[in-house]
Amino acid sequence: MTFPQFVYRNVVRNKRTYAAHFLSSAFSVMIFFVYALFIFHPDIKKGVANVLAIQLMTAAEVIMYVFSFLFVLYSVSTFLKSRKREFGILMMHGMTRGQLNKMVFLENMIIGISAIVAGIGLGLITGKLFLMIGSQVVGMGDLPFYFSTKALLLTAIAFLILFFCISLFTTALVRVNKLIDLFQAGVKPKKEPKVSVLLSILSAILLLVSYYLAATATMQTLVFRMLPVIAMTVIGTYFFYTQLSVFLVKLLQRNRGLFWKKTNIVTISSLAYRLKDNARMFFMVTIVSTVAFCAVGTLASMNVMNKQFDKAFPAEISYRAVDDQPIHQQNLKQIETELKAKEIPYTMNQVQLKFVAIASSTDRYTPEKIPVISFADYKKIAKAAGYKSIEKPLVGTNVLEMRTASFSNWEEITYTLKQDQIKLAQNKSTKNVVVPMQVIFQSGLVVSDELYAKLTPVDTQTLTGFYTKNLEDTAGIGKGLVEDSQSTVTDDHPFVMAVSGTLYEYQMTMYKMMLFVALLIGAVFFIAAGSFLYFRLYADLDYDRRHYLTITKVGLTDRELNKIVTQQLLLLFFVPIIVAFVHSAFAFMALQSFYQLSIAKEIVVVLASFLVAQMIYFFVIRYRYLRNLKKTLI
Amino acid sequence: MSILTVDHLEKIYEGKVAHKALDNINFSVEKGEFVGVMGPSGSGKTTLLNLIATIDRPTAGEILINGKNPHVLNRKETALFRRHELGFVFQHFNLLDTLTVEENIVLPLTLDGESIKEMDKKLQYVTKKLGIDSILKKRTYEISGGQMQRTAIARSIIHKPSLILADEPTGNLDSKASKDVMETITAINKEDQATVLMVTHDPFAASYCHRVIFIKDGQLYNEIYRGENRQAFFQKIMDMLALLGGDNRDLSTVRL
Secondary structure, three states, X not given: OOHHHHHHHHHHOOHHHHHHXXXXXXXXXXXXXXXXXXXXXXXXXXXXXXXXXXXXXXXXXXXXXXXXXXXXXXXHHHHHHOOHHHHHHHHHOOOOHHHHHHHHHHHHHHHXXXXXXXXXXXXXXXXXXXXXXXXXXXXXXXXXXXOOHHHHHHHHHHHHHHHHHHHHHHHHHOOXXXXXXXHHOOOOOOOOOOOOHHHHHHHHHHHHHHHHHHHOOOHHHHHHHHHHHHHHHHHHHHHHXXXXXXXXXXXXXXXXXXXXXXXXXXXXXXXXXXXXXXXXXXXXHHHHHHHHHHHHHHHHHOHHXXXXXXXXXXXXXXXXXXXXXXXXXXXXXXXXXXXXXXXXXXXXXXXXXXXXXXXXXXXXXXXXXXXXXXXXXXXXXXXXXXXXXXXXXXXXXOEEEEOOOOOOOOOOEEEEEOHHHOEEEEEEEOOOOOOOHHXXXXXXXXXXXXXXXXXXXXXXXXXXXXXXOOHHHHXXXXXXXXXXXXXXXXXXXXXXXEEHHHHHHHHHHHHHHHHHHHHHHHHHHHHHHHHHHHHHHHXXXXXXXXXXXXXXXXXXXXXXXXXXXXXXHHHXXXXXXXXXXXXXXXXXXXXXXXXXXXXXXXXXXXXXHHHHHHHHHHHHHHHHHHHHHHXXXX | OEEEEEEEEEXXXXXXXXXXXXXXXXXXXXXXXXXXXXXXXXXXXXXXXXXXXOOOOOOEEEEEEOOEOHHHOOHHHHHHXXXXXXXXXXXXXXXOOOOEHHXXXXXXXXXXXXXHXXXXXXXXXXXXXXXXXXXXXXXXXHOXXXXXXXXXXXXXXXXOOOEEEEEOOOOOXXXXXXXXXXXXXXXXXXXXXOEEEEEXXXXXXXXXXXXXXXEEOOEEEEEEEOOOOHHHHHHHHHHHHHHHHOOOOOOOOOOO
């Protein structure tokens, strides 16, 4: 046979060993391809709202690519390590280093190209399914399956480059100094893990500090704290695994009463061994899982923003007329007609807005005029909107800031009006939103009724509000008057109108899109984490077999073997996940500061689903692993 | 000229407890000789073979194969040296289980980039001689132990090396397979003038050698020659082993 024939046969006949690596590579290719199908789909390209979606997906695509690179590299290096003995034999027969490099390179290219073909093939088959799900999520109606050659080419070329680079890399990974090291690689016992007390303490400090900073973060401090906390968490986690956990287990070992009890002796000693050995893997699984949890959790929590919509828009449809033209009567009539046509019960009210001139203010930017509304009118709006608030009526020159959004960072400002130099000090805000920002475009004040009567405005405007029970019903009303449910004041458009139903729909669509993208990324990361575990387990399988064979010769029942293996697998599978949970929990605490309502429900749902997935994975792997082990034992 | 010269060879394994595996080993093997190395477990015979096979590096001393010292060559030259000058027959066969029998045998030639025609010619010659030409297309897990070992032997001679190194070639075989293998190696040694250095603890296998070197605790202990009769040689080997294993004050059991 020729050399290429040899390499080819070596690969093709070794399917068991390559299976995991091949499957995970093919999976990466498939996800990438499906995303590309979305991005290049001609129907999705239309529609203004979807520009953001395309941007998001492209960003996700890039993330996926970088991640696939690292992931494939890791799985390849794991496989190379398990083939040391084979390389020893080949070199013993006189294979030069150059030939070995060529062989490894060719092998990787063969597997890579097959993975690309398989991944694209799978993508074509499941693509239709994804497009269906995706179009439901985005709310676009059925997307026909469109075979995009651009998507195909992009995927094929991108991954060809990826596999080419990795194949080059891996040749550097095979280190051969003495052949005897290669032969003994599987047999040599591993060195005892050493621990540094200093680093253990450092890791504990880093983690505790990051947790504290995350838990006490507010909306303002969050942005500054984010990067340092992430860096500290990553470093702390790394040292936690390589140092602190080994330290803890060694402490366990000193307690003879516990250590020398039944099967504990085997479990705990293997643990101490495995922890250091697998520290790097644990670290990666934890970080990757945390990213997955945070991505999905953050987006799921945005659902709360949807719930807060109600609070952001007291009137489901707001109409602010900037002057007294008869066109306003026409428009208002039209809105009413549309509401009646849709059989939506509603109430309507109108309040007056006085715009008063400002002489100066303590704010950075002093507006020329600000809108003012009387306390009685504010109460009228709040009542019609169904808000419950027990605020004391204002007296004298006490004023409240006119709230324009659910959460706002207002500041204490003192305005000096041109009129009689009246000083109005704003040091509190109304409990409820008075006029949404989308309608008023600037901040304003709520004043006492007596002061309102005294004020001389430079401009007066009428604010009409339509109040309905369900804001979703109002979606699409007034389409002719506003595009996209908002408007700016122009000459032939002397009013501002906001339809919360349409806005809500828009936000929901965006939210669903982002959730879809996040879910896909989260799934990929989570599966990658699972693969890391799988690779680790099967790389050590030979060693474990011999290990347990030795112990069975001493006398070990099946049940005891099950117990030992289960205990170790439990730790291997769930320690990184639990640490990832803890990390994410603190991250979510920081996230909560963004929202008024609690995001707990969404977060719990997300974390619970990941936990269930991991548990299923655990049971499946445990079953197969035990079966594999027992094959060699009698 | 000697095919193999071992001069003041020493190997010390470093570590928490340093262990001297070989101490001042000197011997040489002429072309066409069939030499056996025997000794109790832990005597260092496998270490010796590993050093000669370039699998491991000596701590001190010199090995010359065909006048060349393989341990001073650079990596590429070492690989070529292994490919051209050495052949291996090891206890655990070391066949690649992803290849068929014939692919395993032609592996050294494939690595050398020989033409398919040449490879086929040599393959036919070697497998016919060893009687395994009927199992060429089979995979390694489909053949018996004796057949596996003969495949390994075929692989070790197909490129006509200067020196064939065998480590416990009969270790995993039953008596019939052992006999077959030893007779095969003897035939190759006689007909093709192949020089063979064999490490074994099986006196039956050692009795096929021209001479046997005994090693104890990393040092040369004794050396005996075959003479005419293999059965008598077998008895001499047994006596030597008894001496090796027992106390010095034991009476030798050489029959008069």
